[in-house]
Amino acid sequence: MRAGFFALAALCLAFAGTARAETITVTIDKATFMPAAVSARVGDVIVWDNKDIVAHTATARDNAWDVMIPPGRTARIEMKKAGAVEYYCRFHPNMVGRLNVTQ
Amino acid sequence: MTRLKMTVALVAAAMLAGAGAAHAQGTTINDAQIAHIAYTAGVIDVEAGELALKTSKNKAVREFAETMVRDHKAVNDKALALVKKLNVTPQDNDTSKALAKQAAAKKAELSKLSGAAFDKAYAANEVAFHKTVNGALEKTLIPSAHNAELKSLLETGLKIFQGHEQHAEHVAASLK
Numbered sequence: 001m002r003a004g005f006f007a008l009a010a011l012c013l014a015f016a017g018t019a020r021a022e023t024i025t026v027t028i029d030k031a032t033f034m035p036a037a038v039s040a041r042v043g044d045v046i047v048w049d050n051k052d053i054v055a056h057t058a059t060a061r062d063n064a065w066d067v068m069i070p071p072g073r074t075a076r077i078e079m080k081k082a083g084a085v086e087y088y089c090r091f092h093p094n095m096v097g098r099l100n101v102t103q
Numbered sequence: 104m105t106r107l108k109m110t111v112a113l114v115a116a117a118m119l120a121g122a123g124a125a126h127a128q129g130t131t132i133n134d135a136q137i138a139h140i141a142y143t144a145g146v147i148d149v150e151a152g153e154l155a156l157k158t159s160k161n162k163a164v165r166e167f168a169e170t171m172v173r174d175h176k177a178v179n180d181k182a183l184a185l186v187k188k189l190n191v192t193p194q195d196n197d198t199s200k201a202l203a204k205q206a207a208a209k210k211a212e213l214s215k216l217s218g219a220a221f222d223k224a225y226a227a228n229e230v231a232f233h234k235t236v237n238g239a240l241e242k243t244l245i246p247s248a249h250n251a252e253l254k255s256l257l258e259t260g261l262k263i264f265q266g267h268e269q270h271a272e273h274v275a276a277s278l279k
Binding site: 052 | 166181259265268269270273
């Protein structure tokens with residue numbers, strides 16, 4: 001009985017561990033983040049895939065993070081805390097996106 | 104009207120007149136001319152950015168100028184590759200000539216300035232220049248483009264240059 005409980009608990013932890021490791025892709029094309037709004041969990045990785053011919057950045061409005069994405073390349077950031085984050089491109093501030101990060 | 108505003112107004116007027124004349128004659132602007140105008144505007148902004156990198160010590164201005172040089176070179180490289188692929192030779196025209204002439208006058212004016220005076224004049228001109236070029240792209244060049252690939256490149260360019268316009272506005276505002 002007790003062994004069964006621990007086995008179940010271990011299984012739950014293992015499952016929670018794998019569930020956290022999601023990768024979510026935001027495509028950049030014609031100076032636009034697509035999709036513009038993304039939901040993620042703490043521990044998820046956001047990948048920005050830049051299809052444009054110029055470099056862009058994904059920069060958190062609160063300056064918590066800032067990543068440069070060269071043309072034709074990808075860049076990634078792991079979401080470390082929960083909250084709604086607005087971000088933009090420093091080179092083209094008309095490009096804006098939003099991440100909703102939950103626990 | 105300041106000299107700066109006057110120059111901007113002249114460039115805008117020249118471009119609109121050029122585009123308007125093409126329509127009035129019923130001879131719509133062709134892809135070879137559109138490519139030439141877009142390429143010329145790109146070269147002008149690369150050169151302005153290079154002047155800013157030589158002259159300015161302001162971090163926001165330098166970062167903006169670096170983006171202008173990098174982006175406009177990238178878009179122009181793509182444009183050159185496209186016209187080569189399409190076997191089109193960019194064709195000089197009155198709008199390109201007016202743009203080049205006004206840009207030369209502006210460059211001479213900016214070259215005499217330094218420090219904060221240069222930064223302000225450069226940023227203000229970048230706002231005005233991008234407004235003019237973006238307006239021309241939106242109203243004349245994109246609707247007139249026949250080739251789908253050229254149209255698509257101009258549309259991508261417009262989105263990028265609209266970003267430059269907003270970036271330039273932020274830089275100009277930070278210098279006040």
